[in-house]
Amino acid sequence: MxxxxxxxxxxxxxxxxxxxxxxxxxxxxxxxxxxxxxxxxxxxxxxxxPPAPPPPPSPPAPLAAAPAMVKTAPGLWVPGVQLPSDPGRERYAGEAVSPVHVVRQEPVSTFSVDVDTGAYANTRRFLSQGQLPPKDAVRTEELINYFRYDYARPARQEAPFTVTTDLMVTPWNAETRLLRIGLRGYDLPAxxxxxxxxxxxxxxxxxxxxxxxxxxxxxxxxxxxxxxxxxxxxxxxxxxxxxxxxxxxxxxxxxxxxxxxxxxxxxxxxxxxxxxxxxxxxxxxxxxxxxxxxxxxxxxxxxxxxxxxxxxxxxxxxxxxxxxxxxxxxxxxxxxxxxxxxxxxxxxxxxxxxxxxxxxxxxxxxxxxxxTLFTIAKDVKIQVEFNPAQVSQYRLLGYENRALREEDFSNDKVDAGDIGAGHQVTALYEIVPAGAPGWVGPRRYEAPGAPPAVAGQPAELAFVKLRYKLPDGQTSRLVAQPVPASLLWLKRAPAPDFRFAAAVAAFAQTLRGDPLLGDFSLAQVRALAGEQGDFWRQEFVRLVGVAESLAPAPTREERPRRLR
Known part of the structure; x- marks a missing residue:
């Protein structure tokens, strides 16, 4: 040995x-x-x-010649042969990609926050060894939350979060939009x-x-x-x-x-x-x-x-x-x-x-x-209610094993995720604006016409609520804010920070085999991520290049379906 x-x-x-x-x-x-x-x-x-002393060790076997190194992407080298690794013996508890929800039937989405990052580092390990990771090893939210984003700082520990929302055209589907919800925790001084x-x-x-x-x-x-x-x-x-x-x-x-x-x-x-x-x-x-x-x-x-x-x-x-x-x-x-x-x-x-x-x-x-060590809030839950007058369908990218029932949101006995000092949490929803083609086609017995606007709230796209307890508390506190519908019509280009988050999500969903990414390629993921000055983000762009070199071209039967 x-x-x-x-x-x-x-x-x-x-x-x-x-x-x-x-x-x-x-x-x-x-x-x-x-x-x-x-x-x-x-x-x-x-x-x-006491046991007898062990026999002296055998002489070491001669070292094998080192394998040739192959450059798979700018700045990243991997051995020319697959390193010893048996993912078949490794154990993962993967979940199916989140389903599409029709707002008229299911307007509310509820989940527990997740600040884990293990899936990203593990994905990097596979790619650095010249292998694509098993689909079950990839959790989209953990790849997104591996990186930090430009969210406003909370001013005081008693209100330990800021909530940021913004919208962009979905890079892989011009008919849908990406809604980003970002939380930033209070930075606890030493x-x-x-x-x-x-x-x-x-x-x-x-x-x-x-x-x-x-x-x-x-x-x-x-x-x-x-x-x-x-x-x-x-x-x-x-x-x-x-x-x-x-x-x-x-x-x-x-x-x-x-x-x-x-x-x-x-x-x-x-x-x-x-x-x-x-x-x-x-x-x-x-x-x-x-x-x-x-x-x-x-x-x-x-x-x-x-x-x-x-x-x-x-x-x-x-x-x-x-x-x-x-x-x-x-x-x-x-x-x-x-x-x-x-x-x-x-x-x-x-x-x-x-x-x-x-x-x-x-x-x-x-x-x-x-x-990692110092909790600023516990049992943190997020709930998003979509306005059917503005959004017809949606899906949450990731968080499959963090889904909660709607009634769990207000139940303080239901456990949820904790957030440490300075932690960030990002969630991305892909949404279909009302009137645009969606993933789910019209139903035979569904009443025709657009749904009425929410009474008194026609200008809201969605309503975001956050519940949390302070570290020593037993009763949750509520933070709530609307997402303005005007974001749907703004023509401004998305911030580079948001584009990068979308690129990470697209990369993760590609590795998971998401059938709703259309023909969006890993080369397009790299272009979406753009030039980066941060070391960790630069590494991400190189890893996308590695995955691109390893991924087989899809057959005609494997090509994803488009929106209807």
């Missing part, structure tokens, strides 16, 4: 474990596990004699951040041994440790065949870095036991009025103990209701269980990110640390 660049110093970790003897004794009395050297021992193993009680839960099982897993975990969490303040506390729990504490609560960055550096991979994956122990440690160190969060770093390949996603969701929901949230960081390829990672983060009132490079680790846990 190829070893990672970060090997375990057994003697040093044994010294660290000895320094935590009182905590280990407490765990042992409770029937838990003990950390010894580089391994995590369960109760049955403690009384067993002095106003609450103290944080964080438990790093690190998977050190054998499946984490490759270079794109445990070494990146160490880089990501080491970077986060450097961003913490004197009032914050960090603990580290690891799990393989069993789970154990390797670092009790501390605010010493050096101790955190040293503990992380000494970890190595080996054994099976008792992720459920690791979660239970991490939550217990978070409860023991609970900070009233602070951030209490478990940060799980794994490839999601649980194979010992509690591994069923539903059982894990039940666990994290109980802990969420008691004030401990969960963030998941996904790593690696081949056996990656993204379906579990994304779902338990959503139910744990945290966020999900996929770390495919040290640069992404810095972005998520360094540059965006405040948004």
């Amino acid at each position: 190829r070893r990672t660049g970060f090997t375990l110093c057994t003697a040093a970790l044994a010294g660290l474990a000895a320094g935590c003897a009182s905590r280990q004794a407490e765990l042992a009395d409770g029937g838990d596990v003990v950390v010894t050297g580089s391994r995590v021992l369960g109760p049955a193993e403690r009384a067993a004699p 002095a106003g951040r609450p103290p944080a009680n964080l438990v790093f839960l690190v998977d050190v099982s054998g499946s984490m041994g490759s270079a794109d897993k445990l070494p990146l975990v160490k880089a990501a969490l080491t970077g986060l440790a450097g961003e913490l303040g004197p009032r914050d506390r960090v603990s580290i729990v690891v799990y393989a065949g069993a789970a154990g504490v390797v670092l009790p609560p501390t605010n010493d960055p050096r101790a955190i870095r040293e503990a992380l550096a000494r970890l190595e991979a080996g054994g099976s994956t008792a992720g459920g036991a690791g979660l239970e122990l991490a939550y217990r440690l978070a409860r023991d160190s609970y900070i009233s009025g602070g951030v209490n969060r478990v940060i799980l770093a794994t490839d999601g390949d649980f194979n010992v103990g509690v591994s069923d996603t539903k059982a894990l969701i039940d666990m994290v929901e109980r802990q969420r209701d008691s004030g401990i949230t969960l963030t998941t960081l996904g790593f690696g390829t081949g056996n990656y269980n993204e379906a579990m990672m994304e779902q338990i983060a959503d139910h744990g009132n945290g966020n999900y990110a996929y770390i495919d490079s040290a640069l992404e680790a810095k972005k998520v846990l360094g540059d965006q640390m405040a948004a």
Whole structure:
């Protein structure tokens, strides 16, 4: 097996474990596990004699010649052969593309916000390896929300959002329009951040041994440790065949870095036991009025103990209701269980990110640390009601697994997404103006003629409502504003910022096989995105070029249908 660049110093970790003897004794009395050297021992193993030393390793096999590099787009190179990756073993919980809704029958759209970005980084990983991602791995809203947009800043924390709405002609269909709804959260100043009680839960099982897993975990969490303040506390729990504490609560960055550096991979994956122990440690160190969060770093390949996603969701929901949230960081390829990672983060009132490079680790846990850790609003829901006098049909691009019932919007017992400091949320609706051709043709028994305007509100295209709770609140607050119908007739060109968001949405929907994009090509997506000065946006344009080089031309039978 190829070893990672970060090997375990057994003697040093044994010294660290000895320094935590009182905590280990407490765990042992409770029937838990003990950390010894580089391994995590369960109760049955403690009384067993020490194992014989392993035989010396075999000489390494000669290195194969590096594959030729092929330039697939300006500035981006990938190996000339497909890198080892088996998406067939990876697990995704994809949803069908959102359906079309007729406003006369379904004028109201309700969904929970989503600030996850993992689907974008995972899509980038596939493309960088010279493969198109599986359709189920692409979530349109996560690709859109990976980027920041030019929304107005909220002025005060008590009103933690601004809401921006605008409209443009749909780039792939001149008969429809794109309605953008943008939220921007309050930027919490460093002095106003609450103290944080964080438990790093690190998977050190054998499946984490490759270079794109445990070494990146160490880089990501080491970077986060450097961003913490004197009032914050960090603990580290690891799990393989069993789970154990390797670092009790501390605010010493050096101790955190040293503990992380000494970890190595080996054994099976008792992720459920690791979660239970991490939550217990978070409860023991609970900070009233602070951030209490478990940060799980794994490839999601649980194979010992509690591994069923539903059982894990039940666990994290109980802990969420008691004030401990969960963030998941996904790593690696081949056996990656993204379906579990994304779902338990959503139910744990945290966020999900996929770390495919040290640069992404810095972005998520360094540059965006405040948004990742510090919640400014919880249970955030959006509801849009369309005026049938102005809009005949609509569809929401993405958010399929965030859809809520109309009655859920005002029900404060229904859980929804949380938003961190400075987070942004963007949603795009494709709408058909009244009188224009739509995706759904006229019905035989439908009354002819245009629908009457909403009484007293003929100048409104739609009405947008937002519900949220403050972090320590139990009753939601309401923000509402109309979208003027005059936007339908404005002839101004869309802002470059809006054009870029539309390009990202078109890219995601193309990868998902959206049948309503017409013959809009990836080359047109690149042109729509335009020239970009931001590094991350430049990378997006290059990735579209990679996908263009990999995508087969559609057959006549596969070409999408047009509007009727």
